[in-house]
Amino acid sequence: MRNQWHAFSIVLTVAASLGLCGCGGPSEIVVNGTVTYEGEPVEKGEILFIPADGTGSVGAGPITDGKFSFVSDPGEKKVEIRANRISDKPAPDGLPNYVPYIPPKYNTNTSLTASVENKPENTFTFSLEK
Numbered sequence: 001m002r003n004q005w006h007a008f009s010i011v012l013t014v015a016a017s018l019g020l021c022g023c024g025g026p027s028e029i030v031v032n033g034t035v036t037y038e039g040e041p042v043e044k045g046e047i048l049f050i051p052a053d054g055t056g057s058v059g060a061g062p063i064t065d066g067k068f069s070f071v072s073d074p075g076e077k078k079v080e081i082r083a084n085r086i087s088d089k090p091a092p093d094g095l096p097n098y099v100p101y102i103p104p105k106y107n108t109n110t111s112l113t114a115s116v117e118n119k120p121e122n123t124f125t126f127s128l129e130k
Helices: 003-021
Strands: 029-037 046-049 057-063 067-072 077-084 084-086 096-099 112-118 121-128
Touching: 003 046, 029 046, 029 112, 046 067, 077 121
Parallel strands: 029 121
Antiparallel strands: 029 067, 046 057, 046 077, 057 067, 077 112, 084 096
């Protein structure tokens, strides 16, 4: 019985060591970068990294003053960027009317892509034009 316990404890020690050594790449991949529209930083918005093959989780985060940072899985991604501005025309209820200004080719009909590498940090720059 003592030999079985000793063998079991060795197996547990090896398993714990493998988990701590980080085999297989980083556990969290940070993607960060900048987003500009017509040469100006996107003041407030959101960015999504959607798996190109349709499997896995979506990574997303806010854009603030043209910068973003969030965690993503590695792989090929479709990138969607959204941002709104207050319209000159108020909403029907009299409140501010927020309208999207980033063209659909960068969100609902996105042509943007990114390749997230299996390393601790990936940096991207998205320069959007009308």
